[in-house]
Amino acid sequence: MPEIAVRLPDGSEKHVPEGATVLDLASAIGPRLAQAALAGKVDGDEVDLEHTLTDGDTVEIVTDRSPEALHLLRHSAAHVMAEAIKTLYPEANFGVGPDIEDGFYYDFRIDKQLTPDDLEAIEERMRQIISEERPFERSELTKLEAWDLFEGDPFKQELIEEIPEGDTISVYREGVFTDLCRGPHIPHTGKIGAFKLMKLAGAYWRGDNERPMLQRIYGTAWFTQKELDAYLERISEAERRDHRKLGKELDLFSLHEEAGAGLPLYHPKGARVLRIIQEWLRQELYRRGYDEVITPHVYKADVWKTSGHWDNYRENMYFFQVDEGEGKVADYGIKPMNCPGHIMIYKNDIVSYRDLPWRMFEFGTVYRHELSGVVHGLMRARGFTQDDAHIFCTAEQVTPEVMKMLELVDYVNGEFGFEYTAEVSTRPEKSMGSDEMWEVATNGLKDALEQRGQEYEINEGDGAFYGPKIDIKLRDAIGRTWQTATIQVDFNNPERFDMTYRTAENTEAQPFMLHRTILGSMERFLGILIEHYAGAFPVWLAPVQAVVIPIADRHLEHAESVRERLEVAGVRVEVYEEQEPMRVKIAKAQQQKVPYMLVVGDKEAEGDLVAVRERTEGDIGQMGVAEFAEKVVG
RNA sequence: GCCGACGUAGCUCAGCUGGUAGAGCAACGCACUCGUAAUGCGUAGGUCAGGGGUUCGAGUCCCCUCGUCGGCUCCA
Incomplete structure (x- = not known):
């Protein structure tokens, strides 16, 4: 029989008969590997065990020890859950069901509104499917065949529509359920060692609030019960650290229905911790050449018209009218951001290039009428205090200034024992400014990171409409990540407020404006600290030492x-x-x-x-x- | 804002299928005056989130509002 040669990850070559599959290769290497094999990777692409190899392939056998293994398992678990739902609710139409961090979910539409009790029946059905060790069978179809197969499944048909002509369309069947799926999957359902359905939620089809809301079930899946138990323990640990619970127990802050959602009240101990952090940071900022300013909490609406908030951010702002007598009524708005105040200070006098960079900071309390569904303890409040700063500078100063900010981010986070990563967000579709401005600014941010030797990821198209940004994500004591610091370039405000400075050549130029926070919001940062330290503040921060x-x-x-x-x-x-x-x-x-x-x-x-x-x-x-x-x- | 769940004493929670509210901790009082993680006895405390409805009768069923929780969306 003719043979083909494939290359293994260790660089060695293995000869297998023509037509051999990944599983055959695994068997040829050893029976234990064949037993453990879940999928393969051919030239870096994940494939099923049944995938037929060709001469010259570089092949890796994926087992439960491979980094990709968990997502295969979870994706497969999502299919099993879908089958369970389909058998219990035959009218079900399915949306998407991907694996996510720690688990999976599936979106679907059924006639009944599920309750948490229904999850048990679905779990029971899933256990049965898993015990039957049903194989996942792949088949490939044309677009037309796929369309017909999913007759009556509008969401799946919509997905099929979008697959480019000529691309392979694959479906996977296990038992009575067939799903549109790129694959690959684990060989059979029995490999799902332990799982649990976690929660029920609503989710818009394709994340679009104009489209129907589907039901979503979140689950978690692991190779062993032990891993599942460890995961559940991690969740309990997070619950024990919940800042809302600890905030109450340690008498740090409270929230009141009569005050309104998202408006925390700090008790003496909470206030003390916040002030300690602020005073410490203030001294650090003074040392780094920042000027502290204090600006009002409300402005006449004209300011918000100039800044663009009136037109673009209105639904998130608190506006009110004041009777000024003689039938005159004036509109005022409470500040959702500190920039207009800082800009007014900038514009108060003629600024020379010699004054730049001008670093203005404020512990500025802002109010944003966030959607009622998103407020969450201190982490997402409607009234909060930012450790806000704006740096007004020339084009050449952008990179050095950003480097200084990154140094500060590093210093501050180090004091609290946080590790962190950086992400650069680039131009979104809806945005202002020329391509050239974006390029200069985005490169300025990247240069700053690179010159400091910091790694970063790119979030394509995730920048603000007014400029690119660097976001910092902290990793806390139990491995969760939190977005805190942000460094943003702003093309919008210098333009809108007609900001200028005098150059060395005695001409007028527009300054660059950088927004930045290090802690983000004091409220949120305190919440993160409470959870990070599990309420046990280090001595320097402890409200009572x-x-x-x-x-x-x-x-x-x-x-x-x-x-x-x-x-x-x-x-x-x-x-x-x-x-x-x-x-x-x-x-x-x-x-x-x-x-x-x-x-x-x-x-x-x-x-x-x-x-x-x-x-x-x-x-x-x-x-x-x-x-x-x-x-x-x- | 949308989907779902929830809201009982300051806190944590019990209260089955509707018959008129209960525990522990905390508070207060009295006793104990103590050597490294919770002393005993007693007292007080609730228009069961708010409003409306069904019912002879609602903490329990229905509707609205507010708030909380989990998601989605949003985070110019």
């Missing part, structure tokens, strides 16, 4: 004296003076995640000492008050 715990009433006097001296030394300290056993006070301090507990009893009063209990270490022994203060304030 130490509590003094007198053992009995006769120790109150010494406790007070300790508190006074520590306060003078700059330690944030409280005395737990209620008449309760020491262990109760310790329990309370532990729950409040206070870094240090200072037990004072007879021995400490006698020697003017404190017995220090560290929150995570436990009792670390006695020391003098000054020594302890030094330890905290450092």
Whole structure:
């Protein structure tokens, strides 16, 4: 029998009979590999095990240890769920069902509105399909055949319509269910070791709010029960860290129905943490040549007309009218952004090139009427404070200024122990400015990243309409990512507000304007910090750094004296003076995640000492008050 | 804004198919004065998110509004 030669990932060559499939190759290498094989990769493209090899292919066998394996599994699980839905609800029409991070979903339309209880029946049906180890069978069709096959399935037909003429259209069948699918899939349903349907949601067809809303079920799938359990544990961990729960327990902030959605109220401890962060950042900014400004929360509508907010951002703004007497009524708008104020300051006087770059910053509180469905604790509020800054500069200064911002991003995130990645967003379809401006600005951002040796990804077409941007995504203690810092070039405002500066040649030129935040919104950043630290702030951020715990009433006097001296030394300290056993006070301090507990009893009063209990270490022994203060304030 | 779920004492939650509200913690009072994660007893606390409806009767069923949660969309 004629043979063909294929190349394996280790560079070696393997001869197999003509017509051999990926699975045949795996068998030829070893029976255990054949058993573990899920799919193949031929010249980098994923294929099924049944895929026929040709001479000269470079082939890799995908097993459950391969990085691509989980998405194959999850995509296959989505098919199994679709089949379960189809058997339970034969009228079902399906949309799309991809794998996503940690799982999969499928969108579909059925007559019944599902409730969480219905998920159990679907899971049960899925378990049955999985236990039957049904093979996924691929077939290839012409566009016309595919169209006919999905008769009565408008969503699938719409997808078929969009497949370019001449492209291969493939479908996969497992059991009674056939789905339009590029593939590949795992060999049979039995490979899905563990799964769970997680939640039910609505989702617009093709993500378009003009189109019908389908039902969506999210699920997760893993090779083993152990992995599934670990994933569920990760979710519980995230729930334990939920800033809304911890915010309540640690008495940091509250939200009130009567106040309105998305308008957090900071309690003394929450306010303290925010102010500590702000004061620290303020000093860093002063050191880096920023000027702090303070601008009003409301402006007359004219400002918003000039800025374009009146026309383009109205539905997100709070506008109101004020009766100014004699039948005159004036429109005012609460600021959703700080830029117009900073621009007015810029324009207050003639700016020389010698004044540039001008770095203006403000902890500016803004209000945006976000859609009711998106507000979420501190993470997405309607009133929030940005650590906002605008840098007005010349074209040549863009790259160096962006580099300075990136250095600041790096420094700030390092202080909190965050790792992060950068993404550059390029010109979107709906945008203003010339191609040349976009190119100069986008390259300016990329140059800054490259000169600093920072890796970045490109988000094609994801820039703001007024200019390209760099977004920074943090990775927190349990691996979740959060978008915080953003650096944006703005072509719009210098134009709209007719901003100029005097050049060295005594001509007028338009400055570049950069927007940037480092923390993003203070609210959101605090929320991220709460979850990152699981509520246990490091000593420098802790709203209460130490509590003094007198053992009995006769120790109150010494406790007070300790508190006074520590306060003078700059330690944030409280005395737990209620008449309760020491262990109760310790329990309370532990729950409040206070870094240090200072037990004072007879021995400490006698020697003017404190017995220090560290929150995570436990009792670390006695020391003098000054020594302890030094330890905290450092 | 859209789809769905939910909203009971300050907090966490119980209250089956409609018969007129309950626990633990917290608060307050009294006792205990204690050596490293929760002392005992007692008291008080709710127009069951708000409004409307069905019913002899609604925390429980229906509608609207507000809010919360999970998604979608949005994030000039």
